[in-house]
Amino acid sequence: MQNRMMNFVPPVSRDRVISQFPKCYNPQACLQMKDDWNSKAKTACKERLAKHQGWDRLKMSKAVVVGDLNVGKTCLINRFCKDAFDRDYKATIGVDFEIERFELSGLPYSLQIWDTAGQEKFKCIASAYYRGAQVIVIVFDMADINTLEHTRQWLVEALRENEPNACFIFLVGTKRDLLSAEELKRTEKDAVKMAAEMNAEFWSVSAKTGENVQEFFFRVAALAFEDAILKELEDESSPSRVGRGELLDLRYTVRIQARPAVTGTPGETQADTFSRVGVSFKAALPLAVERQAVMGRYLHRCG
Numbered sequence: 001m002q003n004r005m006m007n008f009v010p011p012v013s014r015d016r017v018i019s020q021f022p023k024c025y026n027p028q029a030c031l032q033m034k035d036d037w038n039s040k041a042k043t044a045c046k047e048r049l050a051k052h053q054g055w056d057r058l059k060m061s062k063a064v065v066v067g068d069l070n071v072g073k074t075c076l077i078n079r080f081c082k083d084a085f086d087r088d089y090k091a092t093i094g095v096d097f098e099i100e101r102f103e104l105s106g107l108p109y110s111l112q113i114w115d116t117a118g119q120e121k122f123k124c125i126a127s128a129y130y131r132g133a134q135v136i137v138i139v140f141d142m143a144d145i146n147t148l149e150h151t152r153q154w155l156v157e158a159l160r161e162n163e164p165n166a167c168f169i170f171l172v173g174t175k176r177d178l179l180s181a182e183e184l185k186r187t188e189k190d191a192v193k194m195a196a197e198m199n200a201e202f203w204s205v206s207a208k209t210g211e212n213v214q215e216f217f218f219r220v221a222a223l224a225f226e227d228a229i230l231k232e233l234e235d236e237s238s239p240s241r242v243g244r245g246e247l248l249d250l251r252y253t254v255r256i257q258a259r260p261a262v263t264g265t266p267g268e269t270q271a272d273t274f275s276r277v278g279v280s281f282k283a284a285l286p287l288a289v290e291r292q293a294v295m296g297r298y299l300h301r302c303g
């Protein structure tokens, strides 16, 4: 009975089923131009489905959302996750997160969406959560052009905690409902230039009206999912060999500040891994906190 309860996976809601590969917003600032799934990934998904097999590991990617205060990060996430919009500004303190479950190519997939504080005084808390992101979403307010200028610095800070080539970068302009058609055209042109400089994909959205919000998150989920599948296939075809021929299951690999990557072996706890390589578990605390935060909710909002 207990076993059955533990294996129960609630169904994905119908509006989170992604069957067509989502398109980019503007072909001039687009991470991938193709209009269908990668053929290798597609075949792998079909095979797993036919065998009634899921993926060995839970497919979950982490997206961190950064940008100046008041640009609309929380509203963007709330529009997608709760279909709600709040006119009043309530600063995020530290971090907040949501987990959204999708079905892509018939397989389950979850996206952790980390909402961070834009206020300078909370940056030290928020930046501890940047690490391990597959997706970096940099948000600016299209009605306040200074916030576009600041996106360069946000990217530098987010990449400091991540492998530059391991992340998809999205540049998102919010509050498009506040701009005239002429202003929108001008601002989008500037944003496309910035996105090209950052190697990012540009999106223009409104959390107030909901315009392009779902399309944006579907695109994020699809690119991250496909990338996760391809990486899994790569891992399966070339398991790392260490020592006297033992096979290493790459369960988790974490970076601890200036140290090289530390890789866990099967059956080992994170604490064991760190003591084996001579790193105090305390040094890895932000990661442990992050794990706990995923299990329980870690909401910090001021009213």
Ligand SMILES: Nc1nc2c(ncn2[C@@H]2O[C@H](COP(=O)(O)OP(=O)(O)OP(=O)(O)O)[C@@H](O)[C@H]2O)c(=O)[nH]1
Pocket (backbone or CB within 6 Å): 067, 068, 069, 070, 071, 072, 073, 074, 075, 076, 086, 087, 088, 089, 090, 091, 092, 093, 116, 117, 118, 119, 174, 175, 176, 177, 178, 205, 206, 207, 208, 209
């Ligand atoms: N008109 C309009 N207003 C918006 C939109 N998105 C957000 N706002 C408003 O902008 C203000 C700031 O929104 P938040 O989402 O709280 O901003 P934030 O980026 O999370 O701010 P921090 O948590 O301090 O970093 C609020 O008053 C929102 O109502 C939008 O698409 N259109």
Ligand SMILES: [Mg+2]
Pocket (backbone or CB within 6 Å): 073, 074, 075, 090, 091, 092, 115, 116, 117, 118
């Ligand atoms: Mg916020």
